[in-house]
Amino acid sequence: xxxxxxxxxxxxxLIDTERQMTIAGMRAFEIMGIPVPDGFFDALxxxxxxxxxxxxxxxxxxxxxxxxxxxxxxxTKALHTQxxxxxxxxxxxxxxxxxxxxxxxxxxxxxxxxxxxxxKASGLAYRFETVISVDSITNPKPAADPYLFAAQQLxxxxxxxxxxxxxxxxxxxxxxxxxxxxxxxxxxPVTGRFSHHRAADLLAGAKLAGLL
Numbered sequence: 001x002x003x004x005x006x007x008x009x010x011x012x013x014l015i016d017t018e019r020q021m022t023i024a025g026m027r028a029f030e031i032m033g034i035p036v037p038d039g040f041f042d043a044l045x046x047x048x049x050x051x052x053x054x055x056x057x058x059x060x061x062x063x064x065x066x067x068x069x070x071x072x073x074x075x076t077k078a079l080h081t082q083x084x085x086x087x088x089x090x091x092x093x094x095x096x097x098x099x100x101x102x103x104x105x106x107x108x109x110x111x112x113x114x115x116x117x118x119x120k121a122s123g124l125a126y127r128f129e130t131v132i133s134v135d136s137i138t139n140p141k142p143a144a145d146p147y148l149f150a151a152q153q154l155x156x157x158x159x160x161x162x163x164x165x166x167x168x169x170x171x172x173x174x175x176x177x178x179x180x181x182x183x184x185x186x187x188x189p190v191t192g193r194f195s196h197h198r199a200a201d202l203l204a205g206a207k208l209a210g211l212l
Contacts, residue, residue: 003211004160006097007150007179008128009046010108010115012166012186013202015122016085018045019187024075031071034060045188046167048109048140084122087184089203094127096212103154106131107146107163107173129154142169147177162209164202171195182209 012018022041029036040059044052053065097104105128108115112133119125130153137145144158151158163174166186174181175194182205183195192198199205206212 002160003102003162003180004156005103005105005151005154005162006211007105007107007147007154007161007163007174009163009165009167009170010106010110010118012045012087013164013170013184014087014090014106014124015118016087017080017118018166020079020084021076022187024079025072027075028068028072031075032068034063034068042188045186046109046141046165046169048134049111051140080118080121084118086122086124087186088201090124093202093206093212094124096206100211103129103156105129105150105154107141107150107170108132109134109141109146109170111135142172142176144173144176144178147174147179151177151179162206162211164205165195166190168194180209182206 008014025041026036043055056063110133112135115131115133130150132146132150134140137149139145147163148158151161159178161179163179164182164184165171165174166184167188168190171181171183171194181195182197182199183190183192184199184202184205197205197208199208
């Protein structure tokens with residue numbers, strides 16, 4: 001298939017931050033003395049801050065959310081100072097897409113300031129024509145809005161785009177936008193029902209989708 005553009009999720013797809021966020025969250029809850037059931041952090045993968053906060057509130061309605069957020073942010077920042085690694089095959093795939101002359105975008109559940117910081121820390125700043133953050137749209141993932149807006153910003157039909165995701169929430173968003181979806185699972189279990197291709201890494205997924 002001939003694609004018009006390639007759109008990526010950020011955390012867990014291009015950069016290895018989902019794992020860092022989970023570790024930071026576990027440390028934060030441990031510091032606060034709050035036991036967390038197994039698998040709880042999997043539910044937070046791929047969702048925006050507001051949705052994640054609602055999930056936490058449903059489990060611990062009496063929790064001091066400002067305090068846990070501050071501790072979690074501090075633990076995350078400490079991990080990020082050690083560097084933010086990219087996922088396997090990122091540079092090679094981006095270089096191949098550049099050779100094909102296709103525009104690239106990011107559709108992320110991160111806030112703009114956070115996405116910008118992480119892109120700079122991982123060396124991926126300026127590799128994309130546009131970055132759609134959660135504060136750019138009305139309805140976050142799993143709604144189609146982030147991917148539809150990314151395609152609009154690139155000036156291409158969404159159905160002609162190839163999307164790369166790592167989570168169920170994110171792949172549902174790209175799938176709802178009518179894109180061809182490559183799912184490369186990261187830290188959270190996925191069913192794959194919202195993807196067309198499932199692969200162990202980005203390059204393998206690009207080959208399955210016929211991009212390379």
